Amino acid sequence: MKTEFYNLIKDIISTDEYQSMKEIKHHRYTNTYMHSIRVAYLCYLHYLKHPDKYDLNTLLRGALLHDYYLYDWHHKGNPHVRHCFVHPKRSFKNATRDYGELNKYERDMILHHMWPVTPIPPHTKYGWLIVKMDKKAAMHDYAIKMRYKKRKRKMRKLEKQNKKVIE
Numbered sequence: 137m138k139t140e141f142y143n144l145i146k147d148i149i150s151t152d153e154y155q156s157m158k159e160i161k162h163h164r165y166t167n168t169y170m171h172s173i174r175v176a177y178l179c180y181l182h183y184l185k186h187p188d189k190y191d192l193n194t195l196l197r198g199a200l201l202h203d204y205y206l207y208d209w210h211h212k213g214n215p216h217v218r219h220c221f222v223h224p225k226r227s228f229k230n231a232t233r234d235y236g237e238l239n240k241y242e243r244d245m246i247l248h249h250m251w252p253v254t255p256i257p258p259h260t261k262y263g264w265l266i267v268k269m270d271k272k273a274a275m276h277d278y279a280i281k282m283r284y285k286k287r288k289r290k291m292r293k294l295e296k297q298n299k300k301v302i303e
């Protein structure tokens with residue numbers, strides 16, 4: 137299934153611009169490249185359960201390009217406080233420039249994925265789906281580090297215990 141998924145997304149993710157997203161920090165512990173692919177994969181799994189309800193190509197394009205803003209807001213000079221509000225429009229602009237015209241579902245997914253942080257809710261089921269999958273992926277992104285920290289704490293505790301036994 138993962139090979140099939142990769143074959144579906146490879147044309148979009150293989151450009152230099154898309155690859156540059158690996159350098160853009162996202163949700164503290166990951167990058168926009170990994171995050172966007174995760175969102176697309178969650179959408180793909182949802183599609184497999186409801187293949188008659190969505191157009192897969194539209195779903196994957198919208199998901200892969202929803203955070204295609206291509207700047208690191210942690211760096212000086214880039215939108216910082218306004219990032220939450222600015223980046224959907226920037227992603228849409230970049231996506232249109234690099235991947236051609238977007239249909240109304242792809243547009244809805246990109247422009248309204250930040251709802252309810254941004255005031256305008258999605259207008260289509262594609263838009264509502266990405267709102268859900270984006271939050272789900274974000275929770276996973278943060279959980280990566282929490283799991284890592286927990287493991288590290290456990291290791292430290294074990295090391296201390298071992299030291300006591302040796303002494």
Ligand SMILES: [Fe+2]
Nearest residue numbers: 202203223250
């Ligand atoms: Fe976003």
Ligand SMILES: [Fe+2]
Nearest residue numbers: 171202203270
């Ligand atoms: Fe996102």
